[in-house]
Amino acid sequence: MGRSFRYLLAATTSANLADGVLLTGAPLLAITLTRDPALVSLAGVATTLPWLLLALHAGALADRGDRRRIMVVTAWARAVALAGTAVAVAMDALSLPLLLAILLISGACEVFNDTAAQSVLPMTVGKDDLGRANGRVIAAQTIGNSFVGAPVAGFLAALAPAALFGAPALLYTAAGLLLLGMRGRYRPATVSTAPLRQDxxxxxxxxxxxxxxxxxxxxxxxxxxxxxxxxxxxxxxxxxxxxxxxxxxxxxxxxxxxxxxxxxxxxxxxxxxxxxxxxxxxxxxxxxxxxxxxxxxxxxxxxxxxxxxxxxxxxxxxxxxxxxxxxxxxxxxxxxxxxxxxxxxxxxxxxxxxxxxxxxxxxxxxxxxxxxxxxxxxxxxxxxxxxxxxxxxxxxxxx
The missing domain is CATH 1.20.1250.20 (MFS general substrate transporter like domains)
Known part of the structure; x- marks a missing residue:
């Protein structure tokens, strides 16, 4: 497994650490805005709803465009959105509707990013190395989401609530930069020109x-x-x-x-x-x-x-x-x-x-x-x- 996979793995690690911080940090901020259980639960809904709404469209676009570019754009889109939210938190201007909107945007970017990521990996390693490569990627995801992200979010919540969005913004920015280090072709050799619905x-x-x-x-x-x-x-x-x-x-x-x-x-x-x-x-x-x-x-x-x-x-x-x-x-x-x-x-x-x-x-x-x-x-x-x-x-x- 060569250079391109190493950059992909590093980007995956950075992005999933950001995911872990955001997954734990969003509910922590939500309970500072409301104590209504139904409203607090909307944070989880906003994070996962894009999978039901956009998964099929994300798959179709991943088969039309440069899969690495899709990952870069979505990483930086999340970085910009979360950086703006960090500023709102620092200025004490965060509201529940704004929080939910940002989580929807971040969730939508995650759908397109993760779909492209699963499709780009076979373009970075040979078929004989797919098992080993997927094992390392899933291990990186587990470490970022479960081991490191949650405790880091707890620390940041106590230190500076704005960092719950600022830190993931930096990590997504880093993920996008690391993806630029990949070399090779990441657009399918055969690309459909049919309408998206037909694809x-x-x-x-x-x-x-x-x-x-x-x-x-x-x-x-x-x-x-x-x-x-x-x-x-x-x-x-x-x-x-x-x-x-x-x-x-x-x-x-x-x-x-x-x-x-x-x-x-x-x-x-x-x-x-x-x-x-x-x-x-x-x-x-x-x-x-x-x-x-x-x-x-x-x-x-x-x-x-x-x-x-x-x-x-x-x-x-x-x-x-x-x-x-x-x-x-x-x-x-x-x-x-x-x-x-x-x-x-x-x-x-x-x-x-x-x-x-x-x-x-x-x-x-x-x-x-x-x-x-x-x-x-x-x-x-x-x-x-x-x-x-x-x-x-x-x-x-x-x-």
């Missing part, structure tokens, strides 16, 4: 017709929905004197650190079994362990079992993500990669809000164990679908 339809049609990608997307969507349902109510099982496990808030917070450790290890090691066995068998094993590990705190309701589960979830989720992303990058044609990736992520991640809602409803009506066991059973039902997808031999797909 989006082509990407969706490819996903539907390629059973490997489609089956993986459905399996990932089922697993994400189940995990979301489980995690939405697990805190009631784990934390507090009335809970089954009886963890303190501090102990529960440490689970995220353990999960991040597992994620870094899993992302860095995932390419090794893939080199020997291919993506298929390792991915099915990882996803099966991921689903079964959710049973551990239910069958053995102790604090250590929660930490073991966190470690397993982090490692298997990250390693599985490396294998799936590498598989898609290897089989999807370069000129369609942005569109198909964005369509895949809509299906794969679309079950998260549904799962969270179902977890709350089912837990209230039937009890928490029903949610937990049901989530595991549904996760396991997705395994044959994933195995079938990865067992298929490569086949041409007409679009």
């Amino acid at each position: 989006i339809a082509t990407g969706l049609r490819y996903l539907v017709r390629d059973r490997r990608v489609r089956d993986l997307a459905v399996a990932a969507g089922v697993m994400n929905m189940c995990s979301s349902a489980y995690l939405s109510v697990f805190v009631l099982w784990a934390v507090g004197e009335e809970s089954v496990i009886g963890m303190t808030a501090g102990q529960y917070g440490a689970v995220m650190t353990v999960l991040a450790v597992g994620a870094i290890a899993g992302s860095l090691l995932a390419h090794r079994p893939a080199r020997r066995f291919g993506e298929g068998r390792p991915l099915v094993v990882l996803w099966t362990v991921n689903g079964l590990s959710l049973l551990l705190p239910v069958l053995v309701p102790t604090v250590p079992s929660v930490y073991v589960t966190g470690l397993l979830l982090g490692a298997t989720s990250a390693a599985g993500n490396v294998l799936v992303v590498s598989f898609r990058q290897r089989i999807i044609p370069e000129e369609l990669l942005g569109r198909v990736n964005s369509a895949y992520r809509l299906i794969g991640m679309g079950g998260n809000p549904l799962g969270a809602a179902l977890g709350g409803v089912v837990g209230g009506v039937a009890g928490l164990p029903v949610v937990f066991v049901g989530a595991v059973v549904l996760c396991l039902t997705a395994m044959p679908l994933a195995a079938r997808a990865l067992a298929r031999t490569p086949e041409p797909v007409a679009v």
Whole structure:
């Protein structure tokens, strides 16, 4: 892996550290503007809503233009927006509508940046190095978002609230500058001149017709929905004197650190079994362990079992993500990669809000164990679908 990948990795690290600071810092500023829970929750909505609204368009544009340039422009657009917001905070002129508007702008830039990033990586390394390269990128994302970003945001909030936007602005600026160090071609060799809507339809049609990608997307969507349902109510099982496990808030917070450790290890090691066995068998094993590990705190309701589960979830989720992303990058044609990736992520991640809602409803009506066991059973039902997808031999797909 050469110069271009090293610059891409450095830019990814800088941008994800900015993401981590902003993800934690925005709610901290929101509660200084309002104590209404519904209004505070809008900060999270504003950050994630652009994925539902713009993902398909971002994929189509990534297949038309210079993917590195898209990343540079979106990094600097976020830097400008956040720098202006930092000035507003320093002048005590920040309002909730302004905060939400800035988070929407930043979220929209993230959609275009991340979609282009997944599509540009195969243009910087060979196919044999995709697993190792994706592992390093996902490890950098985990470190920035989970390990470093959150504590840095807490420090900045106490030191100077304006820095919660100023620091990410500098980091996004640095990310854009690092991307300029990449050398090579980052525009697809074949570029469509059809209307944007037709390009989006082509990407969706490819996903539907390629059973490997489609089956993986459905399996990932089922697993994400189940995990979301489980995690939405697990805190009631784990934390507090009335809970089954009886963890303190501090102990529960440490689970995220353990999960991040597992994620870094899993992302860095995932390419090794893939080199020997291919993506298929390792991915099915990882996803099966991921689903079964959710049973551990239910069958053995102790604090250590929660930490073991966190470690397993982090490692298997990250390693599985490396294998799936590498598989898609290897089989999807370069000129369609942005569109198909964005369509895949809509299906794969679309079950998260549904799962969270179902977890709350089912837990209230039937009890928490029903949610937990049901989530595991549904996760396991997705395994044959994933195995079938990865067992298929490569086949041409007409679009």
